[in-house]
Amino acid sequence: MPVDFSGTWNFVRSENLEAYMLTLGIDFATRKIANMLKPQKFIKQEGDVFSIQTTSTFRNYSVKFKIGEEFDEDNKGLDNRKCRSVVTWDKDKIVCTQNGEKKNRGWSHWIEGDELYLELRCEGQTSTQVFKRA
Numbered sequence: 001m002p003v004d005f006s007g008t009w010n011f012v013r014s015e016n017l018e019a020y021m022l023t024l025g026i027d028f029a030t031r032k033i034a035n036m037l038k039p040q041k042f043i044k045q046e047g048d049v050f051s052i053q054t055t056s057t058f059r060n061y062s063v064k065f066k067i068g069e070e071f072d073e074d075n076k077g078l079d080n081r082k083c084r085s086v087v088t089w090d091k092d093k094i095v096c097t098q099n100g101e102k103k104n105r106g107w108s109h110w111i112e113g114d115e116l117y118l119e120l121r122c123e124g125q126t127s128t129q130v131f132k133r134a
C-alpha cells in the first residue's frame with residue numbers, strides 16, 4: 001500500500017526551529033511568536049497531487065503541487081522569498097527542493113505510525129517538526 005498523507009495533523013513538537021529561522025533572516029519578534037505556535041496541517045493527497053495547508057493563530061501557509069512538476073513557490077508570510085520548487089518521492093518520503101537564493105533549501109515529509117514528520121532544511125540547518133493524526 002502506498003503511503004497516504006491525507007488528513008488533519010496536530011503539532012506535537014519541534015526542534016531547532018530558531019536556527020532554521022535565523023538562516024532565513026526572520027526578525028527577532030517574528031521568531032519569538034513563531035516559536036510559540038502549534039500549527040495544524042491539512043493534507044489532501046490525490047495520487048501524486050498534493051495540497052498542504054499549514055494553519056496557526058499567527059499566519060497560514062498553503063502549497064499545491066504535483067510530484068515531479070516544478071512550480072513557483074512564493075513563501076508568503078514565511079520569509080517571502082520566491083523559489084522554484086519541486087517535490088519528488090524518495091521511497092515513502094516526499095522531498096521538496098526549493099531552488100532560490102538560499103542554498104540547500106527544502107523539506108521532507110514522512111509518516112511513522114500515526115505521526116507526521118517534517119524536516120525543514122536551509123543552508124547548514126535542519127529543523128524537525130512532529131505532528132499527530134487528529
Ligand code: 1AG
Pocket residue numbers: 021024026030031034037039052054055056058059060061062063077078079107118
Ligand atoms: C512549510 O511546510 C511551511 C511551514 O512549508 C512553516 C514552518 C515553520 C516556519 C518556517 C519558516 C519561518 C518563517 C517565518 C516565521 C513566520 C511565521 C510562522 C508561521 C508558521 C505557520 C504557517 C512544509 C510543507 C508544505 O508542509 O508547506
